[in-house]
Amino acid sequence: MAHKFDPSHCWKLDNPDRRRIIPPEETLRKLGLRAGDVFVDIGCGIGYFTIPALHIVGLAGKVLGLDTSERMLNELSARATEDELHRLTLISTDEYSLGVKLESATFAFMANVLHEIDDRERFIGEVRSILVPEGKLAVIDWVKKENDFGPPREHRLEQVYVEQLLLENGFQVTGSWPMGDDFYAIVAMRDSDTSS
Numbered sequence: 001m002a003h004k005f006d007p008s009h010c011w012k013l014d015n016p017d018r019r020r021i022i023p024p025e026e027t028l029r030k031l032g033l034r035a036g037d038v039f040v041d042i043g044c045g046i047g048y049f050t051i052p053a054l055h056i057v058g059l060a061g062k063v064l065g066l067d068t069s070e071r072m073l074n075e076l077s078a079r080a081t082e083d084e085l086h087r088l089t090l091i092s093t094d095e096y097s098l099g100v101k102l103e104s105a106t107f108a109f110m111a112n113v114l115h116e117i118d119d120r121e122r123f124i125g126e127v128r129s130i131l132v133p134e135g136k137l138a139v140i141d142w143v144k145k146e147n148d149f150g151p152p153r154e155h156r157l158e159q160v161y162v163e164q165l166l167l168e169n170g171f172q173v174t175g176s177w178p179m180g181d182d183f184y185a186i187v188a189m190r191d192s193d194t195s196s
Contacts, residue, residue: 021179021180021182021183022111022140022179022180022183024048024049024052025052025055025056027049027140027179027185028049028052028053028056028109029056030185031109031136031138031185031187032107032136032138032187033053033056033057033107033109033138034056034057035056035057035058035060035061036057036058036060036061037056037057037061037062037106037107038057038061038062038064038104038105038106038107039053039056039057039061039062039063039064039105039106039107039109040064040066040098040100040105040107040108040109040130041053041063041064041065041066041109041110042066042098042108042109042110042113042127043066043067043068043110043111043112043113043116044065044066044067044072044073044076044090045067045069045072045075045076046072046075046076046079047065047075047076047079047080048111049109049111050063050065050076050088051076051079051080051084051088053109054084054087054088059087062089063087063088063089064088064089064090064091064100064105065088065089065090065091066090066091066093066098066099066100067090067091067092067093068092068093068094068095070092073090073092076088076090077090095117095123096119096122096123096126097126098126098127098130100130101130102129102130103129103130103131103132103133104130104132105130105131105132105135106131106132106135106136107135107136107137107138108127108130108131108135108136108137108138109137109138109139110127110137110138110139110140111140111141112140112141112142112150112183113141114139114141114157114162115141115142115151115155115156115157120165121165121168121169124165124166124169124170124171125169125170128169128170128171128190131190132190133190133191133192133193134189134190134191134192135189135190136187136188136189136190137166137171137187137188137189137190138185138186138187138188139162139166139185139186139188140179140183140184140185140186141156141157141159141162141183141184142156142157142182142183143156143159143178143181143182143183143184144156144157144158144159145182147182150182159176159184159186162186163176163186163188166186166188170190170191170193171188171189171190171191172188172189172191173186173187173188174187174188174189175187
């Protein structure tokens with residue numbers, strides 16, 4: 001069974017170290033998020049990336065925050081300004097049924113989520129189904145090593161495994177790079193085959 005983050009520890013998701021290693025707005029821009037994108041933050045948590053995404057996509061874009069935890073969605077709502085909350089669409093979701101219209105997103109994103117999923121092929125298939133053909137998927141996850149914070153090593157995913165998983169499930173990997181010593185980022189594009 002995959003290791004799940006405990007929502008009662010949501011205070012850990014925003015701290016000076018994380019902001020130094022993975023500054024949210026700068027990271028999203030590097031991953032390729034642009035004005036006008038329809039951005040879906042899968043496992044949005046407290047909105048660490050969700051709220052900054054609003055400022056990148058602008059009024060022509062759209063931001064959806066998805067989480068299986070009502071506690072996380074409530075925390076996100078409390079952190080957002082009234083204007084930000086008005087522009088956000090928050091969805092309480094299941095792991096394998098995201099509740100987003102098929103082929104409606106131009107950019108799907110997940111940070112430290114994939115290692116928590118048991119049936120990863122099914123999950124990636126669901127993510128693919130909400131993306132437009134040639135839409136983008138960005139994944140940030142933990143480097144597979146021992147550490148005194150984050151999930152246990154045995155629950156972390158090798159970067160090469162994640163890239164292969166994407167390739168085998170309808171994506172082309174277009175870029176990847178380390179983020180500090182503890183994380184990696186992968187950007188992939190949904191293939192143009194319109195069959196989901």
